[in-house]
Amino acid sequence: MSGHSKWNNIKRKKEKTDGQRAKIFTKLGREMAVAIKEGGPDPNSNGKLREIIAKAKANNVPNDNIDRAIKKAVADSDKSDFFEITYEGYGLGGIAVMVEALTDNRNRTAADVRHYFDKFGSGLGQSGCVSFMFEHKGVMVIEDEDLTEEKLMDDCLEAGAEDFSYTDGAAEITTSPEDFDAVRDALMAKGYTFVSAELEYVPSTTVKLTDEESITKMQKLLEMLEDNDDVQNVWHNWDMPDED
Incomplete structure (x- = not known):
């Protein structure tokens, strides 16, 4: 999500990841269920499942949890159908918001999302x-205060990254969607771990809010969307105020 500065952006991603570890795992488990129903439980022959497992590992989900999620997805594969839906709308001040959902009940999810926006x-x-208003990009965040900016940049560019920024011991790396898997795997092979690593919708321009009521409502909208079990990702172009 776009913040006022790169470092503020990275801090938010880290706090969100730390604070929503269980919810992230639940959402990844739902993605696994869809992939297994479509292509089976063997990641060697199911490319989509293989990528979800790699995403889970990049987000520091333990291997035991991944194995349990796969077994559960196999057991539940005939019980429900999930549908991928993207909703688009506006927050206050014309802020653009994209909501990616994975749901077994379109009516329920549409009603919930519409209620939040209204x-x-x-x-x-x-x-x-x-x-x-967005570009589809691979985005990875690495936090490692023991490494120098030059070493980290060399490794990222050698891996095929498109862009690199470094602030206060943390780096944000961007790639094209097509190169994301290869760059992530190359950096993991070099021993790097990630604060976050996923395909994102990156805004081309951002919008600021100045009055406190609008800021509070926009924060509430994002919280409500992200707390919904059917919602996988929320992207927006709000230039969020800095946090101390």
Whole structure:
């Protein structure tokens, strides 16, 4: 998510990851269930499952948890169907928001998301109304105060990264979607671990809010969306105020 500065952005990602570890695992488990139903439980022959496992490892999910999630997904594979849906809408001040959901009940999820936007934002829009404001990128965050910026940059560029920024012992690396898997795997092979590593929708421009009521409502909208079990990811172009 776009913040006021790179370091503020990285801090938010770390805090979100630390604070929502269980929820992240639940969401990854749902992705695994869909992949296994479509292509089977063997990651050697199921490329989508293989990528989800790599994503889980990049987000520091223990191997035992991954194995349990796969077994549970196999056991539950005939019980429900999940559908991938992307909602687009506006927060206060014209802030663009994209919501990626994975749901077994379209009506429930649509009603929930619409309610959040109506209460704390400006409302849902038609498909395509805000997606043109974002670029699809691979984004990885590494925090390692023991490494120098030069060493980290050399390793990232050697791995094929598109862009690199370093602030206060943390780096944000971006790639094209097509190169994301290869760059992530190359950095993992070099021993790096990630604060976060996933495909993201990165905003081309950002929007600021100045009054406290709008800021509070926008924060509430994002919290409500991210706390919903059906919601996998939330992307926006709010230039969030700095946090101390």
